[in-house]
Amino acid sequence: MADITISHLVKTYPGGTERATDDVSLDIADGDFTVLLGPSGCGKTTLLRMLAGLELPDSGSIAVGGKDVTYLPPNKRNMSMVFQSYAVFPHRKVRYNIGFGLSMAKKPKEEIDRKVAWAADLLQLGPYLDRLPAQLSGGQRQRVAVARAIVMDADVLLMDEPLSNLDALLRLNFRSELKKIVKDLKTTTVYVTHDQSEALSLGDRVAVMRKGQIAQLGDPLDVYDAPADRFVGGFIGSPPMNFIKAAVSGDGGALIVGDQRLRAPSLLQSYSSTDVLLGVRAENVAVDTQRSSGDVPGTVLVVEPMGSSILLTVEVEGQTIKVQAPPTFRTSPGSTIWLTFSPNSMRFYDSETAMALVAR
């Protein structure tokens, strides 16, 4: 168990011109579960592999528990890792696979047996200990990979998209199981994923990455509620955050969307007469078939029942947004509905830099 300090890490792959990680700095507290989230090619896996020692950075440093490990070989780092492809050893039985790290560390046999039994019990692998990985299902193989990683008492537990090869239902079940296991272990964990729902559900903190840099780092709910820029808002959430072109009125008191005027929050006082982007989540837009005060009319384009809710695609003042309506809401394409944006859930972004506006 240890904290991690990553500072100014730069890595360019040979033959590439773009930096895979571009001056990344990140502090991870002891026992934290940090998720690196981003689209493919954003550098999240590169960052993880540099933590593991499987790639070496061009510059910058990594320290674990106050000790520099930047150029240390993987076997000297006391880390354990769960791979996307499971990477279990196909020629050895499950028991050997789980105990592999311990026997490499030359732990006494009795301790290895005890820990293997403990991990097998925790991950429901007890009946399979004497099988070969080829005789297991994909989900069970992934359990073996997790068991192999957690028996290690490593300083840091690294996970590289461990759930992405599992089918949807299994992934959902194993996700909560994994969260509980890691919470009980209290090991510092770095988890890489491109799945935003995994990131939100698992992480103590989420680092959203884009083009080799960290776009936003924070509590999952903060990242979801108040994205630092348009990219983060668009990447996190399903459906992604709506972004509506709007302008602040000359006196700063009203937000103008097309022909409609909304009351502007006080934040916008200092941005009078500027174009802004209004960011609002689909579930933060109230819908009604009747007009009440302060509402904005919209035309329904698509109706998608999702079971627990109905997802509407609505055209508002020439812009298309997604709105989440309660499952009892009845409407059909072409009809007009009235939308209310709740003032507390509106976020504002600079129309050019797409960065969140702050009071000034």
Next chain:
Amino acid sequence: MTTTQTKPLAPQPDVDTAPLKRLRRDRALLQAACIVISLFMLVPIYLISLAALSTRESLNDFPLSLLPTNLSFETLGAFLGSTGILGAFGNSLIVGIGTLLISALIGIPAGYALARFAFPAKEPYQLFLLFTRALPIVVLSVPLARLFLTVDLYDTTYAVILLHTALALPTTILISASVFLSVPIDVEEAARVFGCTPAGAFLKVVMPMALPGLAAASIFTFVMSWNEVLGASILTLDHRTLPAQVLTSLADSPLAYRFAGGFALVIPSIIFIAFMRRYLTNMWGSTIR
């Protein structure tokens, strides 16, 4: 039939069995072709074995008995007892195993490097490897014979081992490179993260996974060495390998001797393949039967 049914069923067309018959005929033809081809391969081996294991007199019988009625080890015994044969047999084994070991020692790391690392001139290197095989063995052997004469290696099994290693290396390297490519790099990385040194990861994880493929490469090497005759005849005089020895004495030998020689040449290769076959087909508990 239930009473609620009001509309009668449409008349069912007659079953057309022609496609089924065609399928059965094709299968039968395929089986027949397999049997014919197998016989083409197996009958000579059977006849040689039969002749080698028959008495010398029965070879001259007419009509020749096609069943092993006159089994005897007399012919084979005479063959093995004739001058130089046992020695040549030993030489062949030494050369075959020596070639296998040295080419594995050099070829497996080279194949691993080809599979795992990017280095300058990798493509030309692979092409260049094959050039050794592009040269006829005679062209290689004559300058080698001169070289070995000067360094006092001429007429030793070492000389033949070196030649056979040179001949086997290209295939050993290329086969083992493709074998290592099929071992996922993740598994090796996992071994590294869980505490292995690079050599440890190679020996504990990569090698066992690559073993079936490497066994195939070594069969290839051994059989190549066992059967190679031209280079071995040029590079040795008194320390011939079995094929070279048999070849030189073939022309002026009795018929029985030739059969026994052929038998002795075929059998070790077959035994070796049968032994290594386990590694070829028995992969990670899923035996191909």
